[in-house]
Amino acid sequence: MLALLLVITSVVTIRRMGTDILPEIDITSVVVVFSYNGMSPDDMEKRVVSGFERFMTTTVNDIERIESQSLFGMGVIRVFFQPGAKIEAALAQISVIAQSSIRSMPPGMTPPIIMRYSASNVPVLQAALGSDTLSEQQIFDLGNVVIRTGLVTVQGAQIPNPTGGKQRLVMIDLDPVRLRSYGLSANDVVEAIGIQNLNLPGGTAKLGEREYPIRLNSSPASLAEFGELPIRTVDGGLIQLRDVAEVRDGFSPQTSLANVDGRRGVIQTIRKVGNASTLDIVERVRAGFDRILATAPPELKVDLLGDQSVFVRAAVHGVVVEGLIAGGLIGLLILFALGSWRSTVIVLVSIPLSVLTSIIVLDACGQTLNLMTLGGLALVVGILVDDATVEIENFHRNLGLARAAGEPTNVLAPIILRGAAQIALPSLVSTLCICIVFIPVLFIAEPVRSLFVPMSLAVVAAIVTSYLLSRTLVPTLVQYLLQAEAQHHRQRGPIAAIHGFGEAGFLRLQGGFSAALDWLLHRRWLPTVGYLLFIASAILLAGSLGRDLFPAVDSGQFRLHVRLPPGTRIETTELRAEQVARFIRTQIPASEIERIITIIGMPSSPINLAQGDPTMVSAADSEVQVNLTPGHHAPTADYISRLRPLLAEAFPDVLFFLKPADIPSQVLSFGVPAPLAIQVTGPTGNQAANLVLARRIREELSKVPGAVDVRLQQVLGVPEFRVDVDRVTAADQGLSQRDVANSVLTSLASSSQTSPGFWLDPVRGIQYSVAAQQPQYRVASLDAVRDLPVSRGENQARLADLASIRRGTTSANITHMNAASTYDVLAGADGTDLGSVASAAREIVARVTTDLPRGTTVTIRGLADSMDKSFTGLAWGVLFAILLIYLVLVINFQSWIDPLIILAALPAALGGIVWILHATGTTVSVPALMGAILGLGVATANSILVVSFANDQVRAGASPATAALRAAVTRLRPVLMTASAMIVGMLPMALALSEGGEQNAPLGRTVIGALIAATVSTLLIVPIIYSLLGGRKRHQIHEASP
Incomplete structure (x- = not known):
């Protein structure tokens, strides 16, 4: 009877147990993401991230370590906790300190995205959205509004924002020539829009025996009405928005692109949460797509890729x-x-x-x-x-x-x-x-x-x-x-x-x-x-x-990171990434390639940045993901070994390195972008010496047999223009540093950060952002930058009249470990074991660190350390x-x-x-x-x-x-x-x-x-x-x- 009871109980148990590739990894971190459109990595580090790191050290309990990365327009802070720490209490503490710390940050800073993140949160499915007739804005909108909403009820699934596509918004393209002719600046237009486009109710009025709600036309009913918004009266004439700008159903400047087999599209990633079953998640997501597509426009095409449930x-x-x-x-x-x-x-x-x-x-x-x-x-x-x-x-x-x-x-x-x-x-x-x-x-x-x-x-x-x-x-x-x-x-x-x-x-x-x-x-x-x-x-x-x-597992796919010279614009990066994809097709038989996906640029969403890998740091970065035909391909490792020298020869100006593609590798490398990471950490005053040391380690490590993908995690030498405002000259013309900064920010990075506005589409019932800025094609030369208008009231000037512009360099990403600056030398192993490369790395570190600057430490991290x-x-x-x-x-x-x-x-x-x-x-x-x-x-x-x-x-x-x-x-x-x-x-x-x-x-x-x-x-x-x-x-x- 006992044996029979065991059989019956086990059958019931197996039917309800989850099935996955690996057990849940009990390492949970809290990710905090600040975003400020247009802010440089240097300012993000000094004005946002560093201060918040110091705030946390005095308020949040049970911290094991704090890692951060400052990027262009975003700052990502990962907080790891001691074993046994109560993550719910930590989330509450971080949320409270985040709200109070905003007051010490630049004006317009919004509360950060704060989310719990685990090593087990890995992608299990990707949906490629495309259409022959729908625009990229419409495809992105369907993915962001319809598909994400439809899949949010799938138990155990985490649905981030779509990657690629064009994020729809009401775009107000400013004409700098017309603005100067009317004596206006971008700030004047933004202020007028903020006054005329409101989201305020009208209240109610009790008339007789009834009570009537009062509804105002506070916001334009259509995009055409936006053009009629008054800006200012000049010489007795009313200047309307259409006189100085074009209002259109547009999209924000793209910082992230996605191509599927060479065609533009939108990628919707589905990630698993904790110990949820991969098989159950994928099965429910597929059923969810069947339900969603039954009501979606028939022109929308959905192709499910990267199905980890198959493996x-x-x-x-x-x-x-x-x-x-x-x-x-x-x-x-x-x-x-x-x-x-x-x-x-x-x-x-x-x-x-x-x-x-x-x-x-x-x-x-x-x-x-x-x-x-x-x-x-x-x-x-x-x-x-x-x-x-x-x-x-x-x-x-x-x-x-x-x-x-x-x-x-x-x-x-x-x-x-x-x-x-x-x-x-x-x-x-x-x-x-x-x-x-x-x-x-x-x-x-x-x-x-x-x-x-x-x-x-x-x-x-x-x-x-x-x-x-x-x-x-x-x-x-x-x-x-x-x-x-x-x-x-x-x-x-x-x-x-x-x-x-x-x-x-x-x-x-x-x-x-x-x-x-x-x-x-x-x-x-x-x-x-x-x-x-x-x-x-x-x-x-x-x-x-x-x-x-851990032994290498052939999951039938590999992810190749493609990094162009610092400062490369996203359009050029897309072209080169597609060239790499076409080159890969010449080296792998067509029958063995199921799909090639290219992701270009850093994630545009703070949520995606928090959940993604830390290697996509600028518009010069892209990823080529090659999915091989299941069960009908040669060993993936053989293709990787063959492609390394061929790619380096065919694209000498491009840096290539492999990223983990299978679930075990992604889980085990949680938080570290390479199997071997040598981290040089020290105070700010030691940065120059630490950089020299990191470069020396990189040079020595690249000579080690079997060491591949040797690189610095930090991308240096990104070209920039530095605008030095003459405050005295500006004051003589009735302008201040604030006027200059606001005008430049609005013209080049839109008004969405400092003066956010919204418009409700009365047909779809969806609210979209309203952003004013000069179209990027109008700012295509340094002279166009110099001609940016700056004004306040009747006072007007060109940027060139108030400031000098000079060239400089900056970093695409600035990293910290426990609030100290870091430089990381990353590497992998091919044709040899990781232990041999790690042993050689330790010998190199011992040899080059005999006389370290005071406060500088060198540690080995990654899979080698584990x-x-x-x-x-x-x-x-x-x-x-x-x-x-x-x-x-x-x-x-x-x-x-x-x-x-x-x-x-x-x-x-x-x-x-x-x-x-x-x-x-x-x-x-x-x-x-x-x-x-x-x-x-x-x-x-x-x-x-x-x-x-x-x-x-x-x-x-x-x-x-x-x-x-x-x-x-x-x-x-x-x-x-x-x-x-x-x-x-x-x-x-x-x-x-x-x-x-x-x-x-x-x-x-x-x-x-x-x-x-x-x-x-x-x-x-x-x-x-x-x-x-x-x-x-x-x-x-x-x-x-x-």
Whole structure:
């Protein structure tokens, strides 16, 4: 009944559990985005961002670090908090301080966008919006108003603003010539619009017995009426808006463009939130689009791209198939090893029950079905066989002994209880040891810990369940299913024939093994030397293994960043990005390209900037996203390696670098735009020296073999014009610095920031911004800038009459770490492992930082830093786990010597791991180390069985050498069966045959390597060591005897 209840509960649980590629990463930050149209990065840093950073340090609690980036017109501040901090309280504190800090910022500054952001918030789907007849304004409007609103109810989805397109607004194009002829400036027009275009109600009037609402025509009813708005009376004549400007249904100057296969369009990105299921989100979004498009204009075309659910579904399906294949192979192995289909059924029944129970536990802990948890369950299939197999094998052994002793076998209960009692405690200790080895997961640094804690939870829950089932359900099934076999010793049929053939072979193997081990026990030096040589070779070989935080996963797409020389305008950037896209098409077969998307310029929306990557910092930046045909393309890494030199040769003035495209890479690189980041941080006074140091590091790092995409994160040398106003001259003409600043800002960056206005479209019922500025095509020369009109009242002048204009340079982005200025050297690795590049980077940093300016620090961040912290944490965790295992064994065996004998198999297991990683060309990664940890636990479990049996023989009066020989020979079958079952179960995972299988392949390979070496060590080295040290145990036993 309990087993049936588990099945029913698990089915209900699986149906409602979320499915995703990775578990939720428990790293949450708060993002604050200030926007001020036209403000330079330098002013944004000094006048907005720096002040707000200082405000937060005195008001907001539990801050771990503050990162910021000041861009043209925007400032992004990311606040990371200490583990356990209450994000809701932090949001409230930041919101309060943001409101009060605005008073110290430039006039016209609006409250910032404040939002919570997690590493798990990644794009899962993109919708390309286009049309043959609709304008870009209309397409953007449909995306922003109709589609975003229609999808906002999708649970777990986050819908940012559309990318690309033209954001609709009422554009008032000022004519500078007409303005000068009437003695007006841009400010005069803006003030008049603000007076004439109001959003004020009229109230109500009670007339007689009724109350009437009073509605005024405070705002023009149509765009045509805007042209009739009065500006000023000049020489007795009324100047209207149409006399000095053109009013049109227009769009704001584009700072972001999106092209799909070379055609202009609008990209609507859908992101997942927290631990929401990617599959559920995409399914609901697709259904939402069907509903929305049924009411949208038929001219609108929507193409869904970048569907991550395809990869997630294929990856999850692959893991499940791997688990089923492993279960099938293990079933066949057990069937032919035991020669009984009934025994095989008993063994195999415990596997799904243990897995289903683990799923119930995962759901209770708030976890999802993902590659990590499913990978853990696929991994544990081989281990789950161990408990039931040992139980069944021990029953058959006791049944044979009972027959040999002439005991009745018609009643199985005494035999079952005797066999269960013999292995209950050793199996419990083995189970505890396997569970203990997962303690190192708690020592891993975030974000990697959030990935492997669910996997460890899945494994531990399944192993504990398997132990309980082997003590309860398995003996019960033996009682009911094996009664007939116990009465009829001889089996018939093909399975029995194969079993008989295998049994004869095993008996020959057992006899040969017994003779060989007996021979070695008399020549202990020989296996000891071989064992030490194997360990020494592994130690020497370990230094040549590469190191990566996580294996690369081929998601069938790559993202190429294209950066033109600083100051390049967005139109030129678009042309060059499309040239790059066409060049890529010449290098990849057309049948393998599904779609190429180009995103040009920095995000125009503060929300998109907060959620996007920090590399799109100016109009000179673009991204070419190549989506390959699912299931029909060569390895993505091969294309990337081939394109790097070709692109550099074809476009020598362009900087190219790759950005993470798959979900695991995006999650693990949260907050850092490259796998390796060397950050030079220091006070403002050290900026010049720090820049020299950063450039030197970049130069040295670019010479390291395998280091690619080496660059500075900060874009320097952006050309600018600096306008130096002569305040005395301006005052002589009745003008002030404010008049000049407002006139220039309105003419070049519109009035939307300092004098925001709005107009309600009476037909659509949507409110649009009203902005006045000079059209960009009218300000196409430096002379046009000099001729900008400046006026106040009757006083008027040209900008050139009041100021001098000179050339200068600035930065496109200015970054801070904890309010200190930073320069970041970024790099990746290609053709080598990340660990080698990181090691070279550390040597470079040590060499060039012998004499740092006071207050300057150099740190390594990114995946390289997470890798080092994770590896260090795992190393300490493994040592702690081994200590706990030793103490548990000491308590169980009541001996300090026996645990050391058991643990003697662990160095061999480590050696096997090193050799298999070297043989398969696999780097050391966190998944590989997780497999190593599990391999150590299984190696310990097998050794426990051998030493426990040897101790029983010593108690019976045998010598240590004889006891060791009998234990190894007797336990040869269960040790080989469990090891073989696990190795066979790991093969599908180790071969990485499924989509996304690269992620867990190192885990399977290390387990196989550990088991092969540990099995040999358990059967040869442990008995030899026992024969050497077991004499003390015999002495203790005889001393304790009465």
